[in-house]
Every structure is written in C-alpha cells, then in structure tokens.
Amino acid sequence: MELLFIERISTEQLEDLHRISVHTFRSNYGHLNTPENLQQHINQHLSKERLKTELEHPEMRFFFAWVDGKVVGYSKLNTGQGQTEDYGEDQLEIERIYVLEEYQGNGYGGALIQHAEQQAKTLGKSNIWLGVWEKNPRAIAFYEHIGFRKIGTHTFQVGQDPQTDWVMRLSL
Template sequence: MPIIRAATSADAETLARLAERTFRDTFAAENSPADIDHHCVTNFGEDIQLQEVRDPNYVTIVADHDGELVAFAQVRLHSPKRIVRAERPAELHRLYVLEDWHGRGIAHEIMSAVLSAPALNGADALWLSVWERNPRALAFYRKYGFNVVGDQVFQVGADPQRDLVMAVEIDGQSTA
C-alpha cells in the first residue's frame, strides 16, 4: 500500500506529470484534444506544481508507492465561495488517482489524510467542484457527506463546462 505523505518541492516534476496524466485519462474522451492540451499546459506544469507545493495556503498530499506518485490531493486553505455558507471554508482543489489504482482504496486514504490534516484546523467547511458528468467522483464525494450547494463554470480550454459545487461541514457549521 502506498505511503500517504505531504508533498515536497522535490515532488513538483512528478506531481505535474501525475496531474496531467490523470486529467487526460479521466477527461480526454469527452473533450477536444486542443482543450485538454490547453488545460494541462495552463494548470499542471512543473513550475505551477512547485509554486503550489511551496504556497502556505495550499496543502498537497501524495500517495507514494515505492517512489512513484500514484495519487494526490490539493487543498486551498481560506478559500471562500459565496454559495458555501461558512465562515472559514477550505477548497478541495484536486483529488486525482491514477487509473491503475482505482478501486484499491487510495482515494479513501487520501481523503482521510485531507480531512485530518492539521492545516484544516479552523476550517468549518470543505468545498469542491466536480464535473456534472463524472458520476464516479460524485458518488465518492457523497460517501463523505458532501452535498451539492450550487454550480459554476469550469473552463477546459475554450469549452465552458458545468461543475457542481459540493460542500461538507467539518466543524459543525452549515454548508448549504
């Protein structure tokens, strides 16, 4: 079973490749190659990942299997969202798992690490956005008590897509 740990600056290159690979594996079949390419270039480069890993407003957790990253999650701390009724919300910005690792419990391990991360102390809600056409992810988040509280546009290249905004209270506060 992979080791769940905090990402370090040394993970940036591998994290960039993992983010791009998982995004392409999940969404390429339903999006144009140009839109996927644009999204990957503007969101998953090594420099971008390095900046996010070093940013104190981010928490990046990885699943490391014998030196290979197989999954990761990124949380943005202090990330208000108007439709999420909370005083101190954090955002689950990404949670990606390599396709070969689906069904092995890694996503649950990562989510447990996110929910118990010391940096989330003080947050009263965790919210995320998920493509409305991603039933696997929707079902996963519902298992953790996330509920749909609204929607938003998620831009993939030139294609505006509808994401559902989901939230869960993590400190006794309402999220909807």
C-alpha cells in the same frame, strides 16, 4: 488495502507532481474534451512553472499517496486566499484528488479524503468543499456516499470550453 503513506509534496518533487498531474488529467478527461482544449488546460494549469508557484504558496498544499514505494495518487488542498473561490476562512477546498487508473477502487481516494478531513480539523476548518464535473456521476456518487452535499455550481474552464461543476460541501 495495502499500506498507504501520505506525504506533503515538496518543490524537489516537482517533476513527479507534473508527471502525475498531466497523466491523471489526460486519462480522466482526455476522451471527453478536444485535444486542443485539453492541452490548453494543461499548459495553463498544470505546467511545471504553475505547479512550482502553487507548491510555494503558503495556502496550497499538495500530497502524494504512496503504496509500496509507488505514487498511486495525489491531492491538492487549499485554504484562505489559496481557494479557487472564496467560501470563507472556515473552509478547506479539495481542488484536486486523483488516483491512477490501475489503483482505483482500492480505497485510496477515500483515504485521501480522510487525510483532507484531518488536515481541515488540524487547521481549524469546519467544512470541506470541492468542485466535481456534472458529467462525472461516478465521482458525484462517491462524494455523496461519504457525506458531501451539493450547495451550488461553478464554471470550470477547460481550454475554450466552459464546463459546469457541482460545488459540494462536507461539514465536519
């Protein structure tokens, strides 16, 4: 793996965050959803306005992963009231973790998970949780391999399509 640098994203980097958010969501899920549902999700959850609000939220943190001066992926970590579901104050949620297709398989996703673990420990959290689509066996296998275990399910709405995510937790 080449030298990876992870930095917190600021509001000045909103354009780059918006671009990578839309690109990675489309590339990962575009072929599995109708264009209408995909666009509705992007408009509701990945708009510049929404991302700016989330960047300014004290319990939501975004991080870019950089390699050789290029952004290769990003993560979004939530605590407290920033979590998409209330799993308690001792939890850190990984709401998003995406690596651009051309950089997948190089260990960058694992590095972002390790970074999330460090953030959780720094913040005094005892668990990390995330939701992963039940129809994404590659991601499920990745999370299981590093120690996440299924603790339940929740609905992840993509436009008009309610999809089932596995809720997985890693104890620190």
